[in-house]
Amino acid sequence: MSQTAEAAAPVTLTPNDYKSNIKPIWCPGCGDYSVLLEITKALAALALRPENVAIVSGIGCSSRFPAYSNCYGFHGVHGRALPVATGLKIARPDLTVLCTGGDGDGFSIGGNHFLHACRRNVDLTYIVMDNQVYGMTKGQASPTTDPDWDHVLMPGGTGTRAFQPLVIALASGANFVARAFSGDPAMTTDIIIEAIRHPGFSFVQILSPCVTFRPDQREWRNFVRQAPVPETNDPSRAARRIMSDDGFNLGILYRGDRPPYRISRKAEFEEVTAIGKEFLV
Amino acid sequence: MKTLSIAVVGSGGAGALTTGNLLLEAAARLGCYGIQTRSVGPQIRGGEAAAMVRLSDEPIDCISDRFDIMLAMDWNNVHRFAPEILLDENSLIIGDPAEGEVPPALTRSNPQRREVAIGALAKQVRKGRANMIALGVIAEVIGLPDAAVIAVLEKQLGKKGEEALLSSLDAITAGRAAAAGIEPRRLPVNGSAGTAKWIITGNHAAGLGAIRGGIKFVAAYPITPATEVLEWISKALSRTGGTLVQAEDELASINMILGASFGGQPSLTATSGPGLSLMVESLGLAVSAEVPIVVIDVMRGGPSTGIPTIAEQSDLNIAVYGLHGDAPHLVLAPNSVTDCVATTQWSVFLAEALQTPAVVLSDQYLGQARCIIDAPQTLPLRGERLLATDAGGERYQRYAVTESGVSPMAIPGLPGCQHTADGLEHNPIGTPSSTAADHQTQLDKRQRKLTQFDFGDRWADIEGDGELAIITWGSVTGAVREALGRLRAEGGGGIRLVSIRLLTPVQPERFAGALAGVKRVLLIEQSHSAQFRHFLAAHYRLPEDIEILNRAGPLLFRAGEVYDRIKSWSGV
Ligand SMILES: Cc1ncc(C[n+]2csc(CCOP(=O)(O)OP(=O)(O)O)c2C)c(N)n1
Ligand code: SF4
Numbered sequence: 076m077s078q079t080a081e082a083a084a085p086v087t088l089t090p091n092d093y094k095s096n097i098k099p100i101w102c103p104g105c106g107d108y109s110v111l112l113e114i115t116k117a118l119a120a121l122a123l124r125p126e127n128v129a130i131v132s133g134i135g136c137s138s139r140f141p142a143y144s145n146c147y148g149f150h151g152v153h154g155r156a157l158p159v160a161t162g163l164k165i166a167r168p169d170l171t172v173l174c175t176g177g178d179g180d181g182f183s184i185g186g187n188h189f190l191h192a193c194r195r196n197v198d199l200t201y202i203v204m205d206n207q208v209y210g211m212t213k214g215q216a217s218p219t220t221d222p223d224w225d226h227v228l229m230p231g232g233t234g235t236r237a238f239q240p241l242v243i244a245l246a247s248g249a250n251f252v253a254r255a256f257s258g259d260p261a262m263t264t265d266i267i268i269e270a271i272r273h274p275g276f277s278f279v280q281i282l283s284p285c286v287t288f289r290p291d292q293r294e295w296r297n298f299v300r301q302a303p304v305p306e307t308n309d310p311s312r313a314a315r316r317i318m319s320d321d322g323f324n325l326g327i328l329y330r331g332d333r334p335p336y337r338i339s340r341k342a343e344f345e346e347v348t349a350i351g352k353e354f355l356v
Numbered sequence: 357m358k359t360l361s362i363a364v365v366g367s368g369g370a371g372a373l374t375t376g377n378l379l380l381e382a383a384a385r386l387g388c389y390g391i392q393t394r395s396v397g398p399q400i401r402g403g404e405a406a407a408m409v410r411l412s413d414e415p416i417d418c419i420s421d422r423f424d425i426m427l428a429m430d431w432n433n434v435h436r437f438a439p440e441i442l443l444d445e446n447s448l449i450i451g452d453p454a455e456g457e458v459p460p461a462l463t464r465s466n467p468q469r470r471e472v473a474i475g476a477l478a479k480q481v482r483k484g485r486a487n488m489i490a491l492g493v494i495a496e497v498i499g500l501p502d503a504a505v506i507a508v509l510e511k512q513l514g515k516k517g518e519e520a521l522l523s524s525l526d527a528i529t530a531g532r533a534a535a536a537g538i539e540p541r542r543l544p545v546n547g548s549a550g551t552a553k554w555i556i557t558g559n560h561a562a563g564l565g566a567i568r569g570g571i572k573f574v575a576a577y578p579i580t581p582a583t584e585v586l587e588w589i590s591k592a593l594s595r596t597g598g599t600l601v602q603a604e605d606e607l608a609s610i611n612m613i614l615g616a617s618f619g620g621q622p623s624l625t626a627t628s629g630p631g632l633s634l635m636v637e638s639l640g641l642a643v644s645a646e647v648p649i650v651v652i653d654v655m656r657g658g659p660s661t662g663i664p665t666i667a668e669q670s671d672l673n674i675a676v677y678g679l680h681g682d683a684p685h686l687v688l689a690p691n692s693v694t695d696c697v698a699t700t701q702w703s704v705f706l707a708e709a710l711q712t713p714a715v716v717l718s719d720q721y722l723g724q725a726r727c728i729i730d731a732p733q734t735l736p737l738r739g740e741r742l743l744a745t746d747a748g749g750e751r752y753q754r755y756a757v758t759e760s761g762v763s764p765m766a767i768p769g770l771p772g773c774q775h776t777a778d779g780l781e782h783n784p785i786g787t788p789s790s791t792a793a794d795h796q797t798q799l800d801k802r803q804r805k806l807t808q809f810d811f812g813d814r815w816a817d818i819e820g821d822g823e824l825a826i827i828t829w830g831s832v833t834g835a836v837r838e839a840l841g842r843l844r845a846e847g848g849g850g851i852r853l854v855s856i857r858l859l860t861p862v863q864p865e866r867f868a869g870a871l872a873g874v875k876r877v878l879l880i881e882q883s884h885s886a887q888f889r890h891f892l893a894a895h896y897r898l899p900e901d902i903e904i905l906n907r908a909g910p911l912l913f914r915a916g917e918v919y920d921r922i923k924s925w926s927g928v
Contacts, residue, residue, distance in 0.1 A: 097787055126771040131615065141776040142787060147768040148776030149618050150788075151611060152641050158575075158608035162615030162623070163768075165601055166573050170619070170768055191604035344597035348734070351564050354554040355731070356384040 090115035106257035106283030117267035135177035137204035154184030193247035206285035214288035250275030275335035358544035361420035366429035368402030371487030376407020417834025421916030435461040483523040492531020558722035559584035561696035569704025572598040575612035582654035585626035606631035620767035626652035642713035666910035667721035686714035691833035693727040708739030761804035806861040815858040822850030838915035848928035884908035
């Protein structure tokens with residue numbers, strides 16, 4: 076780090092230090108605005124320097140996130156944010172890596188990566204702004220949409236059972252599982268702080284209304300509640316609770332202690348010229 | 357050029373491939389060049405197997421037209437190999453009489469035949485194995501001295517120790533004795549070892565080139581015939597301070613290397629056709645976001661799952677044209693096992709210098725052939741990016757419009773240069789933009805990086821001169837080179853070879869220079885639809901008079917066939 080940069084850095088970091096000056100394309104009232112604020116608050120609370128944080132995303136309204144932050148960002152292709160974040164974190168364990176996106180990006184096109192990211196347990200924080208719809212492509216069902224939600228592409232609904240991201244994460248080995256609501260900034264910020272702090276793969280589902288294609292989600296604020304039981308480190312208990320709730324219990328639902336993915340890199344290594352001697356006859 | 361070709365065949369567990377390996381290694385110690393390929397039945401393990409070893413007194417990159425010796429430990433399913441192991445009346449078949457008649461598919465060309473009771477001899481030796489009897493028989497017939505055989509056995513058996521070595525040597529001695537009456541087929545060298553040789557496969561050579569080029573991160577999803585690149589490099593990375601991660605699929609592997617490269621580490625993955633198909637969307641991302649990566653595609657028969665275990669040059673189209681949008685990128689192809697080192701190393705260098713993806717088109721033949729070669733040259737090519745050091749008081753522009761088209765790249769951790777690498781079209785800062793001006797500017801810039809770069813002479817191998825030229829690429833080059841060498845040895849010069857290593861960006865001026873004065877062209881490639889021919893026709897000015905020799909895998913071009921075709925085409 077250069078001297079001048081050190082000197083120029085603000086002494087205390089505020090949420091604004093993590094925001095870029097790019098105006099989001101989001102619709103007025105979109106839940107993602109709140110999430111942007113909550114993530115920047117969490118980063119400020121953790122006093123992580125913006126240059127040491129990378130935010131990785133795929134494609135979708137929520138995936139526009141990186142450009143709105145003042146951290147390093149990677150805005151890749153639809154569904155592939157987790158592999159990018161995984162490669163980045165393994166290559167650069169010194170960075171704090173967040174991955175942000177939507178329910179379509181993460182559970183549909185990127186569903187396989189979700190399972191394996193949970194299993195692999197690389198020290199990442201995955202934040203999904205779940206609005207139970209494809210916002211960017213203007214209102215089709217996503218994996219978390221209820222089966223009878225009527226829309227143009229599938230009138231009468233998909234008839235397909237909704238995906239349960241939290242239990243799937245748990246079953247796949249995620250080390251930290253939480254649900255938040257974008258409209259509850261204090262709790263959401265706290266959860267994000269804990270998720271970033273926790274070693275291994277942390278998964279946070281943030282219910283984030285799409286006011287344009289799911290205006291009914293404005294009602295969510297009346298449904299959400301703090302989970303009535305304290306967090307657990309027992310995955311089967313957590314799974315039972317999550318499977319029997321109505322999807323509106325908020326809080327840290329599971330915090331495990333599985334060791335994170337081991338990044339083995341020798342401190343002392345051989346010169347490249349030493350490689351290849353084995354081929355000599 | 358003097359050569360000697362030997363095939364060792366046997367059914368599962370007979371150990372034919374081990375015999376082939378040992379033969380190649382012992383011959384290397386005597387100073388031979390050589391190439392060893394293998395053919396196996398469709399079983400995952402334990403089916404019939406053929407080891408094909410070709411030895412020479414000069415470097416070779418092509419399998420044999422014909423075999424001097426075929427030794428069979430048994431005949432189970434061996435007729436399968438008849439199209440690959442071509443025999444003639446000067447060839448010698450050695451078989452075990454206890455295994456029954458030689459299959460008619462192998463005797464049609466009327467080869468000479470000798471019998472050795474391989475199985476019975478193996479039983480007479482304590483812990484004797486048929487494949488060691490076979491090694492003894494061949495060693496005797498080709499004049500391979502015991503010292504070379506013992507040296508390779510000691511190296512191979514290493515830990516298994518003294519007892520295994522002694523029983524192997526007893527078996528070899530018994531094999532030698534049994535072969536005493538067979539007229540010799542001598543090794544192409546007379547035993548003065550010369551400079552020390554290497555034995556390497558193209559897949560390992562590509563891995564070595566990657567390490568030499570500075571690769572530090574690899575994401576891997578196994579696929580035939582590319583897996584050995586990944587397995588070898590895993591160990592090499594652990595020794596050189598890099599990392600390998602096993603991905604859940606190729607969509608993940610390419611995106612993992614994009615993430616690692618964004619983090620500042622030269623990154624690579626290796627795959628074959630089906631995997632490359634999954635990767636193309638993200639190759640476009642690498643172009644747009646200007647994140648350097650290297651993807652090695654060890655080509656196999658396609659489309660779809662195709663034929664995983666054979667070579668074909670049929671991924672040229674997807675490598676060059678598979679990306680949507682206007683997406684200039686690098687496509688390179690090594691044209692020999694040795695060249696897998698240099699071309700992969702160069703690809704890492706170019707990808708890093710130009711901040712764009714490079715696809716390296718190797719194939720199953722290059723990748724899996726074991727070759728005796730001279731130690732590959734060390735090249736001063738190490739991937740180095742143009743890095744941003746600070747924003748110099750201004751707003752950092754990740755995609756700054758520069759004369760060369762290459763913009764200084766800030767790596768996460770550098771204060772003041774935070775930006776978003778984006779697959780959405782963007783302005784110079786990196787902010788998403790859909791304006792015509794920004795799109796045009798960034799398209800121009802990304803194209804300019806490739807058109808303004810001086811690729812030098814390495815873009816192609818150009819050998820010989822004259823009014824006739826053969827244009828080819830990749831592994832087929834080995835057969836063409838050898839055929840032209842044969843013609844030259846007979847006094848028939850005047851034919852040029854142009855083997856193109858840098859497929860894209862195309863090099864119209866260099867190509868015109870390479871073809872200056874050429875009136876007629878013969879194109880040779882291993883693709884059913886002649887992808888290379890269409891590629892050349894689209895980008896280069898070719899003479900009117902063009903002929904083409906092309907076919908799909910699995911039958912590789914051999915020097916003899918190419919020689920015949922060149923002769924009839926050229927009239928030389
Ligand atoms: C390969 C590919 N297929 C389809 C699309 C179109 N697409 C863009 S965003 C999106 C869905 C986004 O939904 P979600 O991830 O839930 O995010 P939201 O917009 O709701 O925040 C789709 C299908 C694409 N960009 N790439
Ligand atoms: S479409 Fe929905 S998700 Fe997208 S910005 Fe608008 S409100 Fe938000």
